[in-house]
Amino acid sequence: MYDKLITGGHLLTMAGDGAGFIEDGAVAITGRTIVAVGPRAEVEANDRAREVIDATNMLVMPGLIDAHLHSAATLGRGWAQEVATWMASAYGPMMRHLDDADAPTGTMLALMEGVRNGTTTFGDWEAPMDAILHSHVAMGNRAVVCEGISELNWANRDEWIKAGWKPGDPTPLDPAMGELTLQRELDLYEKWNGYDNGRIRTILGPHAADFLSTEMLLRVQQEAKKRGCLMHLHTAQDVRENNATLARAGLRAVPYLDSIGLLGPDVICVHLSTTTPEEVELAVRRGARMTCCSNSIGIIDGVVPPARLFSELGGTVALGSDQSPGNNSHNMFAEMRATAMYAKVKAESPLPMPAWRVLRMATIDGAKVLGIDDITGSLEEGKEADLILLDLTRPPLAPLLTRPARNIVPNLVYAETGSNVRLTMVAGNVIYRDGEYTNVDRHAVFAEATAAAARLQDAVAADPVTATLPIVELTREGRI
Secondary structure, rough: OOOEEEEEEEEEOOOOOOOOOEEEEEEEEOEEEEEEEHHHHHHHOOOOEEEEOOOOOOEEOOOOOEEEEOOHHHHHHHOOOHHHHHHHHHHHHHHHOHHHHHHHHHHHHHHHHHHHEEEEEEEEEEOOOOHHHHHHHHOOOEEEEEEEEEEHHHHHHHHHHHHOOOOOOOOOOOOHHHHHHHHHHHHHHHOOOHHHHHHEOOOEOOOOOOOOOHHHHHHHHHHHHOOOOOOOOOOOOOOHHHHHHHHHOOHHHHHHHHOOOOOOOEEEEEEOOOOOOOHHHHHHOOOEEEEEHHHHHHHHHOOOOHHHHHOOOOOEEEEEEEEOOHHHHOHHHHHHHHHHHHHHHHOOOOOOHHHHHHHOOOHHHHHHHHHOOOOOOOOOOOOOOEEEEEEEOOOOOOOEEEOOOHHHHHHHHHHHOOOEEEEEEEOOOOEEEEEEEOOOOHHHHHHHHHHHHHHHHHHOOHHHHHHHOOHHHHOOOOOO
């Protein structure tokens, strides 16, 4: 007997090379696992179910995958924008005041937003991850996480400035910080990897080529190889990064990573915003994976990441929401729309980045990039039941057209906002339904987040360094 039977809805399975549409379909689940997918009559004829979920007038599809985010930073939503040197003149000096004790609350707020809008898996790059993971566990979502290994120490920023450093310059490295963060990452892996039958996985997160020495990057690579895990690396995100690797090694970031043997199939390259076409081709040729954060990079850098080129060259691309101080949201429908639209506008053509390709980036290809496509990313027998239901009776998904052409995928990518998500399920467990979370009191989280945000803004306001930041000046002028 099935434990759950989701029946009567239209399916997008994402199996095969396209969207895998099945009209009037059904998904049968036993425990955590999908045991049957297909036309409703066939699946219902095979067995009965303990629980039937009526999906009439609904779309059933894999949960969305946010392959790169900094979840705790949600407490500073919308705070690091309208500035040229984003990291050094906004995010860094402001978000360094986030108290570690408040980080899990910021994470829970991000997870609530994502789950409400159909995200089931989060590629969270954040600290202190040991504490933050309790939020992921409580919500019930899937996560592939890392804490981040870095020789960047923002506590020394005042000393850098006294020594002549200015925003945009390569940042001085602190080897002691690198040792500390590497050990934390390895401890995190030993404690958490594989939790709840693999619902939580940990990988290693070297920060970026300009925030780590060559020696530390290679040590991280060795530790990743010992564990057979991926590395989650910000790559060529900013002109600053290329300038730093040019100064230290005589090469731009991507060629530098290749020169030390780090660019390969075990690396998730996040952003690639300041790459040349030749550097993108090199990354694809080496088998690296890409995560594209279109909204974040568009807002904070005014750049279109090279997801189109990476994909057309044969590389695998995932989508991520990055951080809400610069992106404002953790909404994968927004990321799909931006990724498709930016590519079309840049090319001055409607043909690049078709909706079906971008939808795959947010589902099965996202799972491939995170190394979990054996268990999630599509609705197939043997995979875990990570899925969402969307209401097809309301705009922008209504009216549903199926003949002679279907409109579901274009409407999902170009118009849906997440407002039509009715149910979110992970590993066979419903974690969100019709505005309420199964495992979380949303009112309590909002109260905690409000208090934590107040503590953060008080600390930032008391820091004289922040008084001249561009976004603070815009506030004083009454422009925002």
